[in-house]
Amino acid sequence: MTTRVLYTAVLLLGLSACASGPQGQGGKPPTEERIADAATAPLADLNLVKAKIPELLLRAQEQPYQAPAERSCAALQAEVRALDEVLGPDVDAPRHKQGSASERGGEALGDAAIGGLRGATEGLLPFRGWVRKLTGAERYSRQVAAAVAAGMARRSYLKGMGQPQACEFVPAPPPAPQTP
Template identity: 40%
Template sequence: MKRLLCLLAAPLALAGCNAGRSAIGGVEQVGAGFGAAVSAPLEDLNLRQQPIPIVLLQAQANPYDLRNLNQCTTVGAEVARLDEALGPDTDEPPRQDGSYLSERAADAAAKATLDAIRDTTTDFIPGRSWIRRLSGAEQHSRQVQAAIQAGRMRRAFLKGVGMQRNCAPPAAPSWFRPRPH
């Protein structure tokens, strides 16, 4: 009986350890992101700007450019550059990173905490929308969003080109299977 209790207690103890590590990880995330959340008003005053990745500016300038994209490997490399700037495409399955539910909950709690801090610091700015317009922060925000949209459009175009050329992912959508030659 004593052995059975020990066997049943071990997984519970390990789960407790994982939850403790997850909570510590969440606290560390809040600590790491605290400075950025508190300094969010600097973006409203246009004293700090989010840089636009070069690959997105290139996509915005010419989303249908196929120069030097003659092979599946070069199309795949360009898609990978866009993935790095934009994050995974909607056709990609969610990554199974092996994290525990408690770790994902800690991540969500840390994000919510940082969002609350950011919202609180920006709420102290009277006439925030006018300040964003007058400082140029609103225009920069629109430029960032336009570049992101152009990058998404280019990635979709390149994956279509990859499918037409019978390329394997990432030069084509993840569900696409090239036809045998």
Template identity: 40%
Template sequence: MRRLLGILPLLALAGCGAGDAARQGARQFGDGFGAAATAPLDDFNLRQQSIPIVLLQAEANPYDLRNLNQCTTIGAEIARLNEALGPDSDEPRRPDQPNLTEIVTEEVVEEALDAIRDATTDFIPQRSWVRRLTGAKRAELRVKSAVQAGRMRRAFLKGIGMQHNCAPPAAPAWFRPRR
């Protein structure tokens, strides 16, 4: 709770003169509040995060090349992975991406939501054991494993795209195909 009280002035400062960023931050806070307040449901394994099919496929066979012999099919598979994972780290900054004020506001909101999440889960005695016994820890690790496999597959496919002399997005953003 002390952590949350320390963040409230930062929320106010983030809103000073920030206009749209402050309104967006308030919206993000409102959207995330329910999930933060009901975090114990995750600890008791009563609510689980679903894993996109493309990540489960990547986990099952990250180096599968069936039907991926053309740049268009490689690019389409990378697009499916981007949809599940978000943009790759080699992607250039898009014009609609957040500016510094929006990034700081988002960080402050995330801190506030983390504080609420911590406050709602602190009452659970031996929380780490509860998470293990209910299967919540295993479910969390399963999601992390699928995300890692998806990232690995995306990197692999971009390497295959380079080998086939494909243009981005079937290769890294910096890659220029040979003519």
């Protein structure tokens, strides 16, 4: 088991340069961050390492549909950009460019290697599901997921508020249907 983790880690280090750019691709976190998350999975399962919930998402969770104080396009765009930084690109964001076959293959291989590392490290903890429940890690995971869902709802709400004003978001919202 330890040998498998070591081999996977060595493979990841070798692939990290080609699997992702410095800021990640396609909305993914950078490769180094993904490797660290996979390697520390048992610590998260024991509730010893927690991903901090950003303040912006906590505020969104309190009142996701509260109208902003300022409703100008600039204010709406600024809040949507802040949410994009925390949540990653929205579902309507343009996809990253398709690279060459070797770049796509390197990215896929890197993703597989990171998945292998995560699987190996998660497999180190016996009765992982029960451990997560007993340590509170499962409850915290649900809190993080709820905050992310509230942030996504807030972003959608803000984009909807900007549509009648013809605010341009990246990408721009679809035009409103014309009524005769």
